[in-house]
Amino acid sequence: MTDLTIQTLEASTKTIPQDTVSALRGKVRGTVALPGEDGYEDARTIWNGMVDRRPALVVRCLGAADVINAVNLARDEKLLLAVRGGGHNIAGNAVCDDGLLIDLSLMRSVRIDPASATARVEPGATLADFDKEAQEFGLVTPLGINSTTGVAGLTLGGGFGWTTRKFGLTIDNLISADIVTADGKLLHVSGRENPDLFWALRGGGGNFGVVTSFEFKLHPLGPQVLSGLIVHPLEKARELLPQFSRIAKQAPDELTIWAVMRKAPPLVFLSTEWHGKDVLVFAACYAGDMKEGEKALKGLRSLGKPIADVISPHPFTAWQAAFDPLLTPGARNYWKSHDFADLTDPAINAILNGVQDLPSPECEVFIAQIGGAMARIPGNATAYPNRDAHFTMNVHTRWQDKAQDAACIAWARHLFEATAPFASGSVYVNFMPDDEVDRVEKAYGTNYRRLAEIKRRYDPTNLFRMNQNIRPAR
Ligand SMILES: Cc1cc2nc3c(=O)[nH]c(=O)nc-3n(C[C@H](O)[C@H](O)[C@H](O)COP(=O)(O)OP(=O)(O)OC[C@H]3O[C@@H](n4cnc5c(N)ncnc54)[C@H](O)[C@@H]3O)c2cc1C
Numbered sequence: 293m294t295d296l297t298i299q300t301l302e303a304s305t306k307t308i309p310q311d312t313v314s315a316l317r318g319k320v321r322g323t324v325a326l327p328g329e330d331g332y333e334d335a336r337t338i339w340n341g342m343v344d345r346r347p348a349l350v351v352r353c354l355g356a357a358d359v360i361n362a363v364n365l366a367r368d369e370k371l372l373l374a375v376r377g378g379g380h381n382i383a384g385n386a387v388c389d390d391g392l393l394i395d396l397s398l399m400r401s402v403r404i405d406p407a408s409a410t411a412r413v414e415p416g417a418t419l420a421d422f423d424k425e426a427q428e429f430g431l432v433t434p435l436g437i438n439s440t441t442g443v444a445g446l447t448l449g450g451g452f453g454w455t456t457r458k459f460g461l462t463i464d465n466l467i468s469a470d471i472v473t474a475d476g477k478l479l480h481v482s483g484r485e486n487p488d489l490f491w492a493l494r495g496g497g498g499n500f501g502v503v504t505s506f507e508f509k510l511h512p513l514g515p516q517v518l519s520g521l522i523v524h525p526l527e528k529a530r531e532l533l534p535q536f537s538r539i540a541k542q543a544p545d546e547l548t549i550w551a552v553m554r555k556a557p558p559l560v561f562l563s564t565e566w567h568g569k570d571v572l573v574f575a576a577c578y579a580g581d582m583k584e585g586e587k588a589l590k591g592l593r594s595l596g597k598p599i600a601d602v603i604s605p606h607p608f609t610a611w612q613a614a615f616d617p618l619l620t621p622g623a624r625n626y627w628k629s630h631d632f633a634d635l636t637d638p639a640i641n642a643i644l645n646g647v648q649d650l651p652s653p654e655c656e657v658f659i660a661q662i663g664g665a666m667a668r669i670p671g672n673a674t675a676y677p678n679r680d681a682h683f684t685m686n687v688h689t690r691w692q693d694k695a696q697d698a699a700c701i702a703w704a705r706h707l708f709e710a711t712a713p714f715a716s717g718s719v720y721v722n723f724m725p726d727d728e729v730d731r732v733e734k735a736y737g738t739n740y741r742r743l744a745e746i747k748r749r750y751d752p753t754n755l756f757r758m759n760q761n762i763r764p765a766r
Contacts, residue, residue: 296326298348299390301753308369311607313349315369319361322354322398328560335376335395336387339440339621343384347374347393356470356478356504362394363502364476367755374758375498377415378442382627383726385498385758387444394502404429409510410467415444415503424611431510432608433465434458439613440621447506448497449722449760450676452684454577454611455513457545457664463494463674464666465509473501474751485604489572492746495676496736497721498759499743500750509736518585519577520698523562526553526570528596529644535555537635539591539649541682544701545664546580547746548589553647554656557618562601568653576603577611616645623654626689626701628708630715631681635659639714643685646707653693657707660684678718678735685711721760732760741765 296308317324325332327346335350351362366373372391379386379397387393399414402425409431411424426432434455436446443462459465468482471493479501480488482562492500524532536551537636543549552573556566562639574592578585582605593601606614632639647657663682671677689704691697733740744765747754752764 296348297390298369298392299388301370301372301755301757302764303372304376305390306369312365316351316361316365320350320351320353320358322358323349325352331654335393336399338376338379338381338384338386340382340384340625342624342626343387345384345387345389347388348390350393350395352398354393356472359394359396359472359502359504360476360478362392363472363474363755366392367474367476367753370753372758373755375502375756377444377613378418378440378446380441381445382439382625382724383724383760385726388758396502397442399504402426404510406431410584411508411510413443413506413508415442415506417443419443419446420609420613423612426510427514427609430512430514432459432513432669433508433510434460434462435612437612437615438619439616439687442621443506444503445498446722447493448493448503450495450720451722452660452662452666452720454517454519455511455579456662456666457543457548458579460513460665460669461676462508463676464669466494467509468506469503469507470505471501473504474755476489476752478504488746489750492675492743494674495721496743496746496762499747499756499762501756513579514608516582516605517577517579517608517611518582518589518603519606520575521600521615522574522576522593522598522603523556523566523600524572524574524596524598526572529553530640532595533640533644534637535595535637536592537683540661543600543661544583544588546578547576548579548661549574549576549592550658550660551642552656552658552735555650555653561600563599567601570647570650571599574609618654623690623692624694624700626695626704627686627723627725628704629684629686630712631678631710631718631720632659632683632685632714633681633716635683636714639711642706642710646687646710649703651689651703652696654690654692655700655703656688656690658683658686658688660686671737672739675736675739675743677739678716678720681716681718684720684723685715724760729761732762735760736762
């Protein structure tokens with residue numbers, strides 16, 4: 293084995309003697325993988341096919357001790373460092389070129405304590421891992437809508453999904469966490485221990501260290517939830533979206549509705565004549581009693597003349613995975629997102645003008661209903677600042693052919709710009725692509741200053757910079 297050439301934090305390269313790599317191999321319980329070695333390709337391959345980065349060195353961790361050893365090496369040698377959880381983030385910061393990658397994807401344990409209704413979750417666990425364990429006991433915590441997403445990155449950015457309006461953001465259910473900070477120390481953070489750091493972790497992303505364990509609060513729900521899709525022709529959207537907005541704003545916390553505009557996939561319940569045609573889909577879930585759910589969903593289900601209405605009781609774990617077939621890894625993806633306080637007519641017009649010419653059959657625009665319990669927590673209670681938006685729009689551009697990159701990205705940016713005048717100005721950090729560096733400060737709004745102060749205390753050299761980066765305060 294030869295010495296290793298590796299990228300530093302100062303964007304130059306340096307050489308690490310092979311003895312250092314051998315010593316690291318001897319110290320960790322997991323594995324150290326160089327290009328071409330076992331596990332290297334798995335570790336560097338992430339959900340977004342646009343991201344094709346090759347770290348010089350990968351540490352595939354199996355526990356906090358491995359993370360400490362990797363962080364110590366990165367800090368002492370001033371190495372460019374990336375941290376990978378589930379590998380789903382659109383920006384692709386989970387992997388770096390030519391630096392050191394801390395891969396947590398093998399740490400997938402989920403331990404449920406039904407007596408205290410709490411969960412201990414390792415940072416490589418996916419939402420499916422979490423839901424399968426928790427549902428065995430009829431318990432949930434709010435997570436996202438695609439079961440292959442990582443719990444770690446989702447939580448650190450905030451986390452919302454079908455049960456957020458009822459139970460809050462994922463971070464609102466975080467009780468404590470273990471984190472390895474830049475100095476290589478393992479800290480326990482909670483409302484009582486290191487409360488500033490605990491505040492920052494809840495929305496501040498991977499800026500403050502490597503989380504090796506999360507503790508969550510759980511709530512009773514399931515095993516079945518009233519959920520499913522209502523499909524309309526897209527041409528009816530101008531009439532239906534204002535009514536969706538009205539119904540959403542009056543909905544009880546248990547009810548969450550997302551509006552999705554796209555070309556109809558070949559869903560089994562849709563007649564073939566509709567496959568590939570432009571549709572408006574309402575995806576809905578009632579996180580509570582079925583009979584109450586039937587009542588709450590009446591208004592949405594009586595709108596217009598749907599092509600299909602497949603709302604019925606579904607196992608919660610199946611509903612949480614319902615969109616997985618449309619979101620498989622490997623495709624090329626680019627997102628643009630912002631929040632809305634209201635879906636006004638001009639905003640709806642701008643969205644509908646944009647979806648008239650979807651650049652690929654897999655592109656979609658979704659409007660996720662948020663609010664409810666998450667909105668009743670003050671914006672400065674955690675690092676996640678934007679709690680008063682009612683809707684989050686994501687222009688989810690997805691395609692297969694590299695030759696389409698420019699056209700697809702241009703379409704997303706154009707739709708984003710056209711809707712910007714009607715948006716609230718806030719954005720969910722977990723939906724931001726890698727080219728929105730200038731937007732990070734705005735995304736955190738009035739919380740940014742406190743985040744930068746905490747960053748200075750725990751990571752003064754900005755070792756953890758492959759993320760939506762918060763710069764240490766000067
Ligand atoms: C198809 C799809 C659907 C989605 N749906 C939703 C949704 O419904 N709701 C929602 O809230 N979000 C959703 N998201 C966004 C999702 O929350 C983010 O992509 C999130 O970052 C994914 O976490 P991950 O661990 O898989 O990501 P990774 O790409 O592995 O990590 C993202 C970043 O988080 C940091 N990080 C990861 N793990 C750790 C750790 N243990 N310690 C410190 N830092 C760490 C790193 O900076 C890393 O770059 C979706 C994403 C996709 C691709």
